[in-house]
Amino acid sequence: MPDERDSKFPIKHTAQEIKGQIAAWTNRMAMAKQQGNDELIEQALKRKQSYENQLARLQEFELDEK
16 A cells, blocks of 8 residues: 555545645644744745645646536
């Protein structure tokens, strides 16, 4: 069985799940800002942007199917 984190076997998420991850990483970024932890801010921002990109690709794919 492949490792779920293996990039050859991407995990597919629903738009709702991705939106939840975006919200979670936005909150983590805010907490890191409160702590003044620039490294965690950067990590959270990258993750948030990654999920935003996934959502955009998913929505684009869904529009193409219609």
